Amino acid sequence: xxxxxxxxGRIQFSWVSSAESTxxxxxxxxxxxxxxxxGPNNNFITKEAKAA
Numbered sequence: 001x002x003x004x005x006x007x008x009g010r011i012q013f014s015w016v017s018s019a020e021s022t023x024x025x026x027x028x029x030x031x032x033x034x035x036x037x038x039g040p041n042n043n044f045i046t047k048e049a050k051a052a
Contacts, residue, residue: 005043009034 001011012034014027 005041007038007041007043009038010041 001008012031014031016024016027
């Protein structure tokens with residue numbers, strides 16, 4: 001995903017069964033904390049064109 005401008009850690013995959021609600025909550029918390037720690041992804045911010 002790096003070649004597309006997405007930093008490692010912004011996308012995570014985890015297998016959680018529908019019967020594992022506690023695991024789902026834990027995975028969501030961990031992913032949210034990891035992405036917040038990375039801060040904003042500046043790779044997709046468009047810059048204004050300068051007028052001539």
